[in-house]
Amino acid sequence: xxxxxxxxxxxxxxxxxxxxxxxxxxxxxxxxxxxxxxxxxxxxxxxxxxxxxxxxxxxxxxxxxxxxxxxxxxxxxxxxxxxxxxxxxxxxxxxxxxxxxxxxxxxxxxxxxxxxxxxxxxxxxxxxxxxxxxxxxxxxxxxxxxxxxxxxxxxxxxxxxxxxxxxxxxxxxxxxxxxxxxxxxxxxxxxxxxxxxxxxxxxxxxxxxxxxxxxxxxxxxxxxxxxx
Ligand SMILES: Cc1cc2nc3c(=O)[nH]c(=O)nc-3n(C[C@H](O)[C@H](O)[C@H](O)COP(=O)(O)O)c2cc1C
Numbered sequence: 166x167x168x169x170x171x172x173x174x175x176x177x178x179x180x181x182x183x184x185x186x187x188x189x190x191x192x193x194x195x196x197x198x199x200x201x202x203x204x205x206x207x208x209x210x211x212x213x214x215x216x217x218x219x220x221x222x223x224x225x226x227x228x229x230x231x232x233x234x235x236x237x238x239x240x241x242x243x244x245x246x247x248x249x250x251x252x253x254x255x256x257x258x259x260x261x262x263x264x265x266x267x268x269x270x271x272x273x274x275x276x277x278x279x280x281x282x283x284x285x286x287x288x289x290x291x292x293x294x295x296x297x298x299x300x301x302x303x304x305x306x307x308x309x310x311x312x313x314x315x316x317x318x319x320x321x322x323x324x325x326x327x328x329x330x331x332x333x334x335x336x337x338x339x340x341x342x343x344x345x346x347x348x349x350x351x352x353x354x355x356x357x358x359x360x361x362x363x364x365x366x367x368x369x370x371x372x373x374x375x376x377x378x379x380x381x382x383x384x385x386x387x388x389x390x391x392x393x
Contacts, residue, residue, distance in 0.1 A: 201332075203376045208371055209369045209372065211291065213292055217334045221330035221336075222294070227326065230319035234299070236319055237320045238359055239295075240294070240295040252288050254343075259281075263281060294366075296327075296362040297360060298362040300313060300316065300359070342364065346361035
């Protein structure tokens, strides 16, 4: 029995990743670290160590994607003027959301988080990572654009990698979705085939930063074995 793929496609050996401490210890370490991740909404302006964002985004770029189309772009915004433009545009949308567009159920679900239309962190955080999803491939030299597949699933997985990489590098994040996010295309001058997916402020927490006292569902509630 063969475990390699038939010609004509070129295949290479798969090199397994073997955690030096063993699988269970590695799983435990990862869980211990990840369960301490929280979304924060109070950032300090402390700069991010050089190289960390590049490596975290490169890690995100290693994610699986539909037909390996890698339908993502990560726009790193560190310029104070652009951050201010984003804050002003986001707050305008959010004021309308909280005052008019949000259905009562949604507002009730948001209440324990204490969020409102003020978004100072969009200026305070040293970096905003604007994640764009690619609705088509980038154009080739002739301007032709191929398709992308399972775009939301693929970009969602890549963002999971990104959040984990940033967290394990000691940075905090907020997964932010000012609604609607179309203004980001304009402010950042992105092309038509890219659509805003998420806005991720990242940096270090402000001194005394607090987070909502929420709980995660226990394993027994989120995992089912076989048919339960
Ligand atoms: C897709 C998505 C969109 C979110 N949008 C917002 C947002 O616009 N504003 C905000 O303050 N938090 C937002 N959050 C953060 C959630 O409120 C937060 O993840 C949740 O309350 C759980 O808290 P934790 O991240 O600290 O575990 C979003 C999270 C996700 C995954």
